[in-house]
Structures are given as C-alpha cells and as structure tokens.
Amino acid sequence: MDAVRIEDVIGEFVQLKKRGTNHIGCCPFHNEKTPSFSVSPTKGIYKCFGCGESGNVVGFLMKHEHYTYPEALKWLANKYNIEIEEEQLSQEQIERNNERDALFHVSEFAQKYFHNLLYEDEMGVAVGLSYFHSRGLSDNVIKDFGLGYSLDEWTAFTDYARKNGYSDNVLQKTGLTIFKEDGKCFDRFKGRVMFPIFSVSGRVLGFSGRILSKEKQAAKYVNSPDSEIYNKSHILYGLYQAKNAISRQDKVYLVEGNIDVISMYQSGVENTVASCGTSLTIEQVRLMRRYTKNVTVLYDGDKAGIKAAFRAVNMLFEEGMHVRVVLFPDGEDPDSYAQKYGSTRLQEFLKDNETNFVLFKTKVLIDDIKGDPIRKAEVLTEIVRTIALVPDLMERTEYVSQCASLLRISEQTLQNELAKELNRRLRATAAKPIATNDKDIQEIIPSGETSQQLVVPESTTTVINPAEFQERKIISLLLNQGNKVLEYETKDNDGNITVINYTIAQIIVGDILNDGLTFENSTYLAIFNEFVRRIERNETSFDMQFFVTHPDRDVRQIATSLMMEDYHISDKWIKKQIAVPTPDERLRNDLEESLLNFKLKKLDVKIDNIDRQFPYVSTDEDKLDLVSQKMHYLKLRRQIGSALNRVIV
Ligand SMILES: [Zn+2]
Structure with missing residues (x-):
C-alpha cells in the first residue's frame, strides 16, 4: 500500500485534474456533468460529494472493476511491479464457485488460445494471420488488440x-460454445477471425468474430451473447487501448466498426472507439465522458447511415458533450481511407474536414428537401431541437446566426423558435422530481431554528439535529x-x-x-464510541483508514467526507491575539473553541427543552424545579460564554 499512488490508480479510470492538494473529476459511479468526485493523495x-461513494484504492478497484x-x-501488485507469491491453481480452484470469476477466466483463456493460433497453428497463419496482414495490420497492432483466429x-x-x-x-454462459438440445455442441466462432472485447482495465469480456468464407447463410459478424460479465451496451470497443490517448488529447473519435478502430489506431489516431455492434447507448456516452467531453463522430458517405446516426448525436449533446463530425467521401470509411491513402493523409483528412455538428446536420437536411416549404418547416423544428441541446450559450448564439443563413430565414425567427423550445425543455425538466438521496447535503442543512412550532414538549420525531454543526466539528477534529x-x-499541590x-x-x-454529554447523530456517535473504545484500550495512535473501510456505509461515508474536507483551523483566534500564534x-485554541461550542449548543438544547415543557407543568413545585434547572444551565452558559470571550445575551 505504501507504493500505491491513489491518484494514479483512479486516474486510469477517471480523468482527474489537480485542485489544491486534491484531484477532482467526474464521478464514475453516478451520472454527473460537473465534477464532485475528489481524490486525496495524502x-x-x-x-x-454527489452520490457519496467513498473509500480507499482497494475499495475503488473492487467497486469499479468488480474485483x-x-x-x-x-x-x-501488477501495476507497481510487486511480486506476489501465489500457489499453483488446482483443478478445483479453476472451477471456482464464483461464476463471474469463472467467466472471466475462460474468456481470458479463450483469448490467449485464439491469439496463439494466429502464430502457432498452420491454418491460423495461413488463414487468420494472412487476413489481418492483407488488411494492412502490423503484428504490433494485432498484439495490442489481442486479435486471434478460431x-x-x-x-x-x-x-x-x-x-x-x-x-x-462456463462455456455455455460465455457463449463460446453453443449447446444444442440433443446434447451436441459446437464452437460459436468456428472459422472466424477474432476481435476480443476488453474492459477499461483490460479484462477480456467477450468476442466479436468475423467470417472469412463466402458462405451466404453465415452472418458476417457474430458476437458474444450478453452474460454476467459482458453487456454490450455498456462497452466501447477499443476504449482500453484508447483511453490514455483520449485523456491526453482530450478528445475521442467515434467510428462504426471494430476494424475502423484498429485502422485508426495503426494510423496513429489512437483515441478512437466504436460502439460494440449496437447503436450508441447512453451508458456508452457516459463511459466516454469520463475521459473527455469532446467527441468527433466519423461518418462514411452513406446518407441513410448518417441520418440514422443523428439520434445518437442528440444523446451526446444531452450528456453535455461537444460534438464535431467528419464526413468521409462516398464509399469510404476510416479503414478503407487509411488503406488507400496511408496514415499521414488520414490524419490530415480528419483535421481538414472536421466540422461543427449543428451546421453539418443543417446542411444534410437542407440538401434533402430541395426547397419544399413544408419539409423546410420540419427541418427548422429539427434544427432548433438540436441547437437547444447545446449547453453553451455563446455556442448556441453562433449556431443561430449560421443556421439562419443556411436556412435562409431571419436570425430573429430562428431565435424565437429556439426560445420556445428552450422554454418547453425547461418546463419538462422542472416537472421532474428532484433526487433527494443526497444525505450529506441534508445533514449539513443548518439547524439554527429549534422547532418552536412543536407542541409536544419532548419530541422524538425531530429530524433536524440542532447540534449538528458542532457535533460534526468535533468528529472532524x-x-x-x-x-x-x-x-x-x-x-500539583506542592x-x-x-x-x-x-x-x-x-x-x-x-x-x-466528563460532562456526561453525547451525540444526537447516530453515525457521529458510532465514530465517537470507536474512539472511546480505543482510548479505553490505551491505544494512542489510531489508523484512520479503519473508518474509511468501515463496514457501515454511513460511518464510511461521513468519515471520508470529513477527512476529505480540508481541515481549517478557525482564524477567529488569530484576530484576537496580538502575537501570531x-x-x-492555533490548534489548541481551535480545539478549545470547538469543545466549548459543542457544550454551548447542548446547553441551548436543554434550555430550549425546559422552555417548551413550561406550559405543560401544572404544580408550583414542578415549575420551580424547571426554573432552577434553567438557572443552572444559564449559569453554565454564561461561564462557557465568557470562556469563549463573547457576550451571551
Ligand atoms: Zn458519485
């Protein structure tokens, strides 16, 4: 654990930026557009701070990679080149009870097998390897993508x-083998070149196999079925190989086919991914957005294909991505272009032909209508909808003027339509209920008002803990x-x-x-009690990681929150002292102040309770009792107040 740098590990999965002593990024565990995910290297x-997920580096890997x-x-250990001694796996261990593990195992086993055939088997070399070579792929790239032959x-x-x-x-569950009802079975990927599909961290999840023979009945591509480990709508092909380049260049190219991804990679455009044999899903967009907000969609020249893909692009906008497009000449795709013209010209082509999506879409749609006024109105609606998805106001304004001139309408007309659409969208979102799972925020709500409207004197239903802030400060300390x-x-006496x-x-x-005080908030109390137990055991130094990995989710979350918040010593004390402490x-003063405030707040609550009981007691004796209690607390309050050097009214 000493060798591990948490920001490096998490940085492999989440794009992090340094802010102060911490690193921040968009949370991989919930959907967000502004970063609230914070990593503390120290x-x-x-x-x-959005969804509350927290923990240490091991916890992160377990949660994120399902390890x-x-x-x-x-x-x-592998990342930091630390050797771990491991026993040879026995037959029983291979067939572990854990099905997920078994599925991962067999997928990795299959990937190695298919890959080795490419180089070690006569047919593998003659058919599989020569196919890849004929597509212009180098052995390095074949290795990087773990390609194979079945x-x-x-x-x-x-x-x-x-x-x-x-x-x-496991052979059936991964779909590597197909079992028929009569008990016979056969290899799903028989006679195909193999494209393994990797997770972000490089684990084999499934395969896509391309047929080489000209059999008419066989599908050109066959994919692994969804399984416990493989869900094609959550995976981007090539992301494992592309992720570092995507982060570095803060940009991703989205293409259609696996072979396009590999071709682009070989041509030096390593930041390329494809949706895995599906139309783009929201999960895939979110996966992309963990690495960059800038996406360039590459289209081949097929008109029907382009229009079909417009829907997917709307989704990119809705997730806050900046979208650009490159249109390939008729009949070309990234792979064919790279093969025909080479990598330098491909790169130049991408650079020279990248255009803004909104304008691209407008042009494509206008080309289509050939001046038909009814369809022009439809196009206008469609364009307005797209512009409305653009999050940036400046960008939107620019599109309005450019699209207006393309559509030959006045800017004002387009602007009015856009305003209507934005209004409609705003109302639609406002109608949605606001998520209320943010416990942290609820807990921080200041609780200055102690429910005067409560009629019942001793309320057990009060949700707001009046001493919340002070309790939190003590736990933070x-x-x-x-x-x-x-x-x-x-x-001493002498x-x-x-x-x-x-x-x-x-x-x-x-x-x-000593003062017989306690915590209202049960999670704070649990943490406090843990300290009590340890002090009773005479432990003088505590491992705070204990709380970070605590089995109780609330303890874990509150502890990590408090440890993440940069601890600030109150500077009120500095102002009061002439010499710079x-x-x-300063820590000593802060400690004292926090304890006094904690007690003061507890006293306030007690006094408040007495005041609320007053109308309900009938005998003079009881009233007197309450009054003397109140006097006692008020006296303590004054003492603490003067210790705090402030006037208590
Ligand atoms: Zn989150």
Whole structure:
C-alpha cells in the first residue's frame, strides 16, 4: 500500500485534474456533468460529494472493476511491479464457485488460445494471420488488440477448453460454445477471425468474430451473447487501448466498426472507439465522458447511415458533450481511407474536414428537401431541437446566426423558435422530481431554528439535529487531528509543574465523557464510541483508514467526507491575539473553541427543552424545579460564554 499512488490508480479510470492538494473529476459511479468526485493523495482516499461513494484504492478497484479483494491486490501488485507469491491453481480452484470469476477466466483463456493460433497453428497463419496482414495490420497492432483466429472445426476450442478443466457451464454462459438440445455442441466462432472485447482495465469480456468464407447463410459478424460479465451496451470497443490517448488529447473519435478502430489506431489516431455492434447507448456516452467531453463522430458517405446516426448525436449533446463530425467521401470509411491513402493523409483528412455538428446536420437536411416549404418547416423544428441541446450559450448564439443563413430565414425567427423550445425543455425538466438521496447535503442543512412550532414538549420525531454543526466539528477534529499530541502543564499541590502529553482524541473523549454529554447523530456517535473504545484500550495512535473501510456505509461515508474536507483551523483566534500564534497554539485554541461550542449548543438544547415543557407543568413545585434547572444551565452558559470571550445575551 505504501507504493500505491491513489491518484494514479483512479486516474486510469477517471480523468482527474489537480485542485489544491486534491484531484477532482467526474464521478464514475453516478451520472454527473460537473465534477464532485475528489481524490486525496495524502490521505489515500476518494469521495464523491454527489452520490457519496467513498473509500480507499482497494475499495475503488473492487467497486469499479468488480474485483474481489485478492483480485484488486493482484491488480495493484501488477501495476507497481510487486511480486506476489501465489500457489499453483488446482483443478478445483479453476472451477471456482464464483461464476463471474469463472467467466472471466475462460474468456481470458479463450483469448490467449485464439491469439496463439494466429502464430502457432498452420491454418491460423495461413488463414487468420494472412487476413489481418492483407488488411494492412502490423503484428504490433494485432498484439495490442489481442486479435486471434478460431479454427474452422466444429469443436476445436470446446475440446481444448474441456481438456483444460473448463466446465460446460462456463462455456455455455460465455457463449463460446453453443449447446444444442440433443446434447451436441459446437464452437460459436468456428472459422472466424477474432476481435476480443476488453474492459477499461483490460479484462477480456467477450468476442466479436468475423467470417472469412463466402458462405451466404453465415452472418458476417457474430458476437458474444450478453452474460454476467459482458453487456454490450455498456462497452466501447477499443476504449482500453484508447483511453490514455483520449485523456491526453482530450478528445475521442467515434467510428462504426471494430476494424475502423484498429485502422485508426495503426494510423496513429489512437483515441478512437466504436460502439460494440449496437447503436450508441447512453451508458456508452457516459463511459466516454469520463475521459473527455469532446467527441468527433466519423461518418462514411452513406446518407441513410448518417441520418440514422443523428439520434445518437442528440444523446451526446444531452450528456453535455461537444460534438464535431467528419464526413468521409462516398464509399469510404476510416479503414478503407487509411488503406488507400496511408496514415499521414488520414490524419490530415480528419483535421481538414472536421466540422461543427449543428451546421453539418443543417446542411444534410437542407440538401434533402430541395426547397419544399413544408419539409423546410420540419427541418427548422429539427434544427432548433438540436441547437437547444447545446449547453453553451455563446455556442448556441453562433449556431443561430449560421443556421439562419443556411436556412435562409431571419436570425430573429430562428431565435424565437429556439426560445420556445428552450422554454418547453425547461418546463419538462422542472416537472421532474428532484433526487433527494443526497444525505450529506441534508445533514449539513443548518439547524439554527429549534422547532418552536412543536407542541409536544419532548419530541422524538425531530429530524433536524440542532447540534449538528458542532457535533460534526468535533468528529472532524477527531478524525483529522486525533493523533496529534499537545503538551499540557499541570501544577500539583506542592506547586510542581509537570508537562503531560495528550492526544487530541484523549482530550476530546475525556472532556465530553466528563460532562456526561453525547451525540444526537447516530453515525457521529458510532465514530465517537470507536474512539472511546480505543482510548479505553490505551491505544494512542489510531489508523484512520479503519473508518474509511468501515463496514457501515454511513460511518464510511461521513468519515471520508470529513477527512476529505480540508481541515481549517478557525482564524477567529488569530484576530484576537496580538502575537501570531504557532500552529500548535492555533490548534489548541481551535480545539478549545470547538469543545466549548459543542457544550454551548447542548446547553441551548436543554434550555430550549425546559422552555417548551413550561406550559405543560401544572404544580408550583414542578415549575420551580424547571426554573432552577434553567438557572443552572444559564449559569453554565454564561461561564462557557465568557470562556469563549463573547457576550451571551
Ligand atoms: Zn458519485
């Protein structure tokens, strides 16, 4: 764990930017457009302030990559070149109970098998490898994409997998083998060149196989069926190979086919992905957006194809992406273009022909209507809808003027239509209920008003904890400064001065227990009690990671939030003192102030409760009792107030 840099690990999956001591990015666990996902290198933790996900680097890998704990450690060991000794897997271990694991295993096994055939099998070389070479792919690229060949025999792969201990169950679930009702089976990818599909972290999830023979009945491409590990609408082909280039260049090219991705990669345009044999899905767009907001869609010259793809582009806009397009000449696609003209001309072509999507769409649609006024109105509506999706106001204004001139209408007309559309969209979104799962925000809501309208004196239904802020501050001090040692001088009866060291945690716990106070918020109380237990066991230094990986989700989330918030020592104290205090003195003052405020707030609550009970007591005796209680608390309040150096009215 000492070797691990959390920002590097998470940076492989999320585009992070440095902000202050932390790194921030868009959360991979929920859908968001403005970053609220924060990574703290110094504390080794991450936290999303949007959805609350949090934890350390191992937790991240387990959550994000669906790794088991040992798998996450193995991944880290591999990244940092740390050797781990592992026992040879036994036959039983291979067929683990865990089905996911087994599916991952057999997919990786199959990928290696298909790839090796390309180079080690006579037919593999003659058919598979020569096909890839004929498409102009180099051996390096074949290796980078793990391409392979599946023999043109009914059960070549299935036999080999069975011999290596893989069960029919996993062969069926991954779809590598197709089982018929009569019990016979055959290889799904028989006689095909193989394109493995990788997860973002490089695990094999499934395959796409292209037929080479001219058999009319066989589909050109066959894909793995969706399984426990493979969901084609959540995967972008080539993202594993492209992700670093995408981040570096802050841009992604979206193409149609696997072979286009590989061709672009070989031509030096490494930041290219394709949707995996489906039309683009929202999940794929969100996956893309984790790496960049800039997407350029590459179209081949086929008109019907272009219009079919317009819908997908609207989705890109809706997810806040900046969309540009490149249209290839009639009959060409990225692969054919690269093969015909080479990589330099491909790159130049992309640069010279990249245009703005809104204008592109307008031109395509106008070309189509040939002056028909009714269809022109339809085009206008369609264009207005697209412009309305553009998030940036400046951009929108620019489109209005450009599209107006293309459509030969006045800017004002287009502007009016756009205003109507924006209004319509605004009302549509406003009607949606606002998500209320943001517990963190609810907890921070200031609770200044202590429910005067409550009639029942001792309310058990109060949701808002009046001491929330003060309780939070104390827990924050415990988590962030708890191990810090402060020196205290004490004088014994003979006047001898001795210096005693206390940790902040010891001081806080001792002080609060002494006064018999407690926490309203049950999660804070749980954290506080953990400190109490440890102090009772005479532990002087706590591992705060304990809370970050705590099994209770609320504890974990609150602890990480508080540890993520940069701890600031109140600077009110600086203003009051003439000499500039040392950091230690400031911490000491802050500690004292926080404890006093905590107590003050608890007293306020007690006094408040007394006031609310007053109308309900009938006997003079009870009234007197309440009054004397109140006097007692008011006196304490004044004492604390003067200690806090402020006037309590
Ligand atoms: Zn989140």
